Amino acid sequence: xxxxxxxxxxxxxxxxxxxxxxxxxxxxxxxxxxxxxxxxxxxxxxxxxxxxxxxxxxxxxxxxxxxxxxxxxxxxxxxxxxxxxxxxxxxxxxxxxxxxxxxxxxxxxxxxxxxxxxxxxxxxxxxxxxxxxxxxxxxxxxxxxxxxxxxxxxxxxxxxxxxxxxxxxxxxxxxxxxxxxxxxxxxxxxxxxxxxxxxxxxxxxxxxxxxxxxxxxxxxxxxxxxxxxxxxxxxxxxxxxxxxxxxxxxxxxxxxxxxxxxxxxxxxxxxxxxxxxxxxxxxxxxxxxxxxxxxxxxxxxxxxxxxxxxxxxxxxxxxxxxxxxxxxxxxxxxxxxxxxxxxxxxxxxxxxxxxxxxxxxxxxxxxxxxxxxxxxxxxxx
Ligand code: NDP
Ligand code: MG
Numbered sequence: 001x002x003x004x005x006x007x008x009x010x011x012x013x014x015x016x017x018x019x020x021x022x023x024x025x026x027x028x029x030x031x032x033x034x035x036x037x038x039x040x041x042x043x044x045x046x047x048x049x050x051x052x053x054x055x056x057x058x059x060x061x062x063x064x065x066x067x068x069x070x071x072x073x074x075x076x077x078x079x080x081x082x083x084x085x086x087x088x089x090x091x092x093x094x095x096x097x098x099x100x101x102x103x104x105x106x107x108x109x110x111x112x113x114x115x116x117x118x119x120x121x122x123x124x125x126x127x128x129x130x131x132x133x134x135x136x137x138x139x140x141x142x143x144x145x146x147x148x149x150x151x152x153x154x155x156x157x158x159x160x161x162x163x164x165x166x167x168x169x170x171x172x173x174x175x176x177x178x179x180x181x182x183x184x185x186x187x188x189x190x191x192x193x194x195x196x197x198x199x200x201x202x203x204x205x206x207x208x209x210x211x212x213x214x215x216x217x218x219x220x221x222x223x224x225x226x227x228x229x230x231x232x233x234x235x236x237x238x239x240x241x242x243x244x245x246x247x248x249x250x251x252x253x254x255x256x257x258x259x260x261x262x263x264x265x266x267x268x269x270x271x272x273x274x275x276x277x278x279x280x281x282x283x284x285x286x287x288x289x290x291x292x293x294x295x296x297x298x299x300x301x302x303x304x305x306x307x308x309x310x311x312x313x314x315x316x317x318x319x320x321x322x323x324x325x326x327x328x329x330x331x332x333x334x335x336x337x338x339x340x341x342x343x344x345x346x347x348x349x350x351x352x353x354x355x356x357x358x359x360x361x362x363x364x365x366x367x368x369x370x371x372x373x374x375x376x377x378x379x380x381x
Contacts, residue, residue: 001026001027001028001029002027002028002029002092002093003028003029003030003031003090003091003092003093004021004028004029004030004031004091004092004093004094004095004270005030005031005032005033005034005086005087005089005091005093005094005095005110006018006021006030006032006033006034006094006095006097007032007034007083007086007087007094007095007096007097007098007103007106007110008034008035008036008095008096008097008098008099008103008120008121009033009034009035009042009045009095009097010035010036010038010041010042010045011035011097011098011099011201012199012200012201012204012262013095013097013120013146013201013262013266014035014095014097015041016262016263016266017095017097017118017266017270018033018045018049019263020263020266020267020270020278021049021270022048022049023279024276025049028049030046030049030050030051030052031051031052031053031086031089031090031091032051032052032053032054032055032086032087032089032091033045033046033049033051033053033054033055034054034055034056034057034083034086034098035054035055035056035057036056036057036058037056037058037061039056039058039061039064039065039068040068042054042056042065043065043068043069046069046072046074047069047072047074050074051074052074052075052089053074053075053076053077053086053089054069054074054075054076054077055076055077055078055082055083055086056077056078057078057079057080057083057098057102058078058079059078059079060078061078062076062077062078062079065078083106084105084106084109087106087109087110088109088112088113090113090115091113091115092115092116093115093116093118093270094110094113094115094116094117094118095118095120095146095266095269095270096110096117096118096119096120096121096124097120097121097146098121099121099123099201099203099204100121100123100203100326101123101127101322101323101326101369103121103123103124104121104123104124104127104128104132104362104365105362106121107119107121107124107128107132108124108128108131108132108135108362110141111132111135111136111139111141111143112135112139112141113139113141114139114140114141115141115142116141116142116144116269116272117136117141117142117143117144118144118146118266118269118270119143119144119145119146120146120147120266122147122216122217122220123216123322123326125219125220125223125224126216126219126220126223126318126319126321126322127318127319127322127323127365127369128319128360128362128365129219129220129222129223129224129318130223130360131360131361131362131365133223142272143224144268144269144272145220145224145265145269146262146265146266146269147217147220147265148243148244148260148262148264148265149169149170149217149221149243149244150217150220150221150224150244150265151243151256151264151265151268151269152242152243152244152245152255152256152265153167153169153221153224153225153244153246153256154224155256155268156244156245156246156254156255156256157225157246157254160248161225161226163248163249163250164225164227164231164246164247164248164249165231165247165248165249165251166227166231166232166233166246166247167221167225167227167231167232167233167244167245167246167247168233168234168235168244168245168246168247168253169214169217169218169221169232169233169234169235169244170234170235170236170237170240170242170243170244170245171211171214171234171235171236171237171296172195172196172197172198172208172236172237172238172239172240172260173211173236173238173296174195174196174208174209174210174211175191175192175194175195175196175209176191176192176209176300177236177238179300181299181300181340184300184339184340185338185339185340186338186339187209187338187339188335188339189206189332189333189335191209192205192206192209192210192332192339193205193206193209195208195209196238197238197239197240197260198240198260198262200262202333203326203329206329206332206333207325207329209339210301210303210339210342210343211296211301211303211304212303212325212329212342212343212346214234214296214301214303214304214307215303215304215306215307215310215321215325216307216322216325218232218234218304218307218308218311219307219310219311219318219321222311223318229308229311229312232311234296234304235293235294235295235296236293236294236295236296237291237292237293238292239288239289239290239291239292240260241257241258241259241260241283241288241291242255242256242257242291243256243257243258243264243265244256257283258280258283259280259281259283261280261281263278263279263280264278264280267280302343302347303343303346306321306343306346306347306350307321309350310350313350313354315354315355315356315357315360316354316355316357316360316364316365316368317350317354319365319368319369319372320349320350320354320355320368320372321346321350322369323349323368323369323370323371323372323373323376324345324346324349324350324372324373324375324376324379325342325346326373327345327372327373327376327377328341328342328343328345328346328376328380329342331345331376331377331380336380337380341380344379345376345379345380346376348375348379349372349375349376349379352375355367355368355371
């Protein structure tokens with residue numbers, strides 16, 4: 001039996017992960033499950049999978065969680081310290097599906113286990129990619145990307161990483177693919193969250209509408225696959241059937257196809273290095289219709305150019321980029337700024353004097369993150 005833990009089990013990626021684990025109760029022993037506000041779902045998952053411990057990030061909810069788990073023999077814990085302790089509990093496979101910068105420290109602790117880290121939390125790679133990679137290498141931890149594009153790229157590359165010429169990241173284009181600039185200026189959180197193809201958490205859905213999600217994924221690609229910025233291309237593919245492509249030095253291009261269902265990359269990471277049956281719709285090419293492609297409109301989606309700038313800047317620019325983007329998203333959700341103001345704020349923060357740190361450590365990244373959030377609030381006026 002493999003020991004598994006799921007961080008962020010109550011979220012969109014987390015629930016899909018739990019569904020796959022629950023289908024094979026004889027294969028997995030669940031160590032820790034963690035969530036935030038949704039403790040009723042957390043307790044339900046922990047009972048169903050007989051987890052050792054359930055942790056909520058919110059200390060105020062500890063008593064309620066204890067009550068929900070009463071008589072089950074499952075440990076209940078709460079707060080940041082309890083989350084970090086849970087990440088240090090030995091497990092063979094750890095899913096990191098917490099959203100946002102809060103995931104970085106958990107990823108770093110999980111990476112010290114020398115097991116398999118299935119990483120959905122893209123912020124870990126954008127903010128602390130070099131540090132996380134070093135930690136994985138030092139402890140012999142295998143990092144498997146769960147973002148669908150990066151799982152696709154990982155699978156396309158196989159063992160031929162030395163022969164990669166280009167990586168082609170596909171983007172759905174989100175709900176505003178065909179909107180005018182004026183419509184995007186007026187866009188509301190309700191319009192931005194409505195993704196045409198993927199069912200995801202609120203924050204990543206809005207990031208998809210602004211293409212900040214694709215921008216994060218460009219940085220993620222740079223960190224994960226040892227390519228130069230000019231080897232990374234973004235192409236809009238509204239059907240979300242090709243999850244990304246890799247071009248090799250002989251001109252051949254490998255593409256990864258499948259229905260837009262996160263259980264595909266989650267299941268790949270769960271079953272790696274094997275493949276097992278997954279409950280996914282099978283593609284029927286006779287009825288699939290057209291697969292179309294076009295270049296992204298960098299004027300309406302400035303996030304793409306901002307990601308290119310961030311990669312060129314290097315150092316801790318990724319942490320600055322992510323913090324400014326997370327703060328701008330909070331302001332947009334609070335209706336204090338418009339949809340396109342998010343990119344303006346990130347641009348202003350990126351173009352302000354940058355911190356210099358050659359050997360990134362967590363404390364420095366946390367300080368850079370906090371500073372960039374303050375600057376983002378100031379930039380919002
Ligand atoms: P959700 O918002 O749906 O879920 C986030 C999870 O993290 C929930 O379990 C939530 O708990 C928990 N959480 C929230 N804040 C904190 C915190 N401060 N500390 C600890 N736990 C916290 O997000 P998604 O599942 O959509 O995304 C998770 C990660 O995966 C993100 O980094 C995202 O970018 C990435 N990703 C997601 C994809 C998707 O399809 N959704 C695709 C590719 C990548 P609760 O809900 O109980 O409050
Ligand atoms: Mg993705």
